[in-house]
Amino acid sequence: MxxxxxxxxxxxxxxxxxxxxxxxxxxxxxxxxxxxxxxxxxxxxxxxxxxxxxxxxxxxxxxxxxxxxxxxxxxxxRTRLERRAHPDTDTIRWVTTRASLGSHAQAEDGQKLVVLERFGRKVEWELRAALTGQEGGKGLVLDLRTNHGGDFGRMLRVAGLFTGTVPDALYLIDGSGRRPVAIPNTGAPLAAGALTVLVGSETASSGEILAALLRRYAGAELAGQRTLGKDYLLRIVAIDQDWRLLLPAERVEVPGETLAGGLLPDRPLPAGGSTP
Incomplete structure (x- = not known):
C-alpha cells in the first residue's frame, strides 16, 4: 500500500x-x-x-x-535531511586547515604507508609532500579504510596524481543519459612504485570510487574488505538556515569495476594484520 x-x-x-x-x-x-x-x-x-x-x-x-x-x-x-552546522570562527579555521592525511610513515621493508582520511583543500599538496623522495622506492600503501568520501572534484585530482590525465575515466548516469568524466591533469604523476590500496567496510562514496580508479588506471592492488557500496552522488538543496536536503543524483560507473554492493578487494589482509 x-x-x-x-x-x-x-x-x-x-x-x-x-x-x-x-x-x-x-x-x-x-x-x-x-x-x-x-x-x-x-x-x-x-x-x-x-x-x-x-x-x-x-x-x-x-x-x-x-x-x-x-x-x-x-x-x-538514500534521501535524507541534514542539520546545517553554524560553526564559530575557531571551528571554521580548524575545518579549513584540517589535514587530509591521518599519518604517513616508512615501513621496515621500504614501503611508504599513507593514511588518506579525507579530501581536504590541500590534499594534493599534502600527498606530494608526503611522497617526496619516494621515487624508485619499494612501493606505496594508501590506506582508505577510514575514508568516508567527500569532495568529488578533489578526489578526481587525487586520482590524477597517480594516473595522469585519463579521458572518459568514469561515467555519471542519470535519467538524461551517460556522461563521461575525465581524470584531470594534476602535473607529473607521482612515481611511488607498486601501489597497494587498503579498503574496508567504512571506505565509502568518493573513497571507494578513488580505489576503483586506482585499480583500473594505476594498476593498484586492493587489499582488505568489501567497501560500503555507495555508487551515487548526492545533490544538496538548502531548505532554510538550519536544514538541507540530500538527494541521490547521478550513479557513478567505473569501467570494469562494480561499485554497487561494495567494491571487492583483490585479497584480504593477513590474519591479525592491519597492513600488508
Whole structure:
C-alpha cells in the first residue's frame, strides 16, 4: 500500500508549476530555496515515487521543512535531511586547515604507508609532500579504510596524481543519459612504485570510487574488505538556515569495476594484520 500522503485521487506528480503555487510564499525559506528544492524533487523522481501535489499540500501547506520530511519518508532510504552546522570562527579555521592525511610513515621493508582520511583543500599538496623522495622506492600503501568520501572534484585530482590525465575515466548516469568524466591533469604523476590500496567496510562514496580508479588506471592492488557500496552522488538543496536536503543524483560507473554492493578487494589482509 502506498504511504498515506500518496493515497490521493490524482495521479499527477509534483510538477514545478503546481509545486511553486503550493509552497510559495514559504514561511521559512526564501523563494530561491523553494525553487531549488522543487526542481530537485522533479529531477529525482524515484526518491519521491507516488507523491502528489494535492497530498503534499494537504499535509504541509507552505511549510517547506514539512515537505522535505515527507520527501525523505517517501524515498528509498538514500534521501535524507541534514542539520546545517553554524560553526564559530575557531571551528571554521580548524575545518579549513584540517589535514587530509591521518599519518604517513616508512615501513621496515621500504614501503611508504599513507593514511588518506579525507579530501581536504590541500590534499594534493599534502600527498606530494608526503611522497617526496619516494621515487624508485619499494612501493606505496594508501590506506582508505577510514575514508568516508567527500569532495568529488578533489578526489578526481587525487586520482590524477597517480594516473595522469585519463579521458572518459568514469561515467555519471542519470535519467538524461551517460556522461563521461575525465581524470584531470594534476602535473607529473607521482612515481611511488607498486601501489597497494587498503579498503574496508567504512571506505565509502568518493573513497571507494578513488580505489576503483586506482585499480583500473594505476594498476593498484586492493587489499582488505568489501567497501560500503555507495555508487551515487548526492545533490544538496538548502531548505532554510538550519536544514538541507540530500538527494541521490547521478550513479557513478567505473569501467570494469562494480561499485554497487561494495567494491571487492583483490585479497584480504593477513590474519591479525592491519597492513600488508
Amino acid at each position: 502506498p504511504p498515506w500522503w500518496a493515497q490521493s485521487g490524482t495521479a499527477t506528480r509534483l510538477s514545478a508549476a503546481a509545486a511553486v503555487a503550493l509552497v510559495a510564499p514559504a514561511a521559512v525559506a526564501g523563494e530561491s530555496a523553494v525553487a531549488r528544492l522543487l526542481e530537485a524533487v522533479e529531477a529525482h523522481g524515484p526518491a519521491t515515487e507516488g507523491m502528489t501535489a494535492e497530498a503534499l499540500g494537504r499535509a504541509c501547506g507552505t511549510d517547506l521543512l514539512c515537505a522535505a520530511r515527507l520527501i525523505v519518508a517517501g524515498g528509498d532510504g
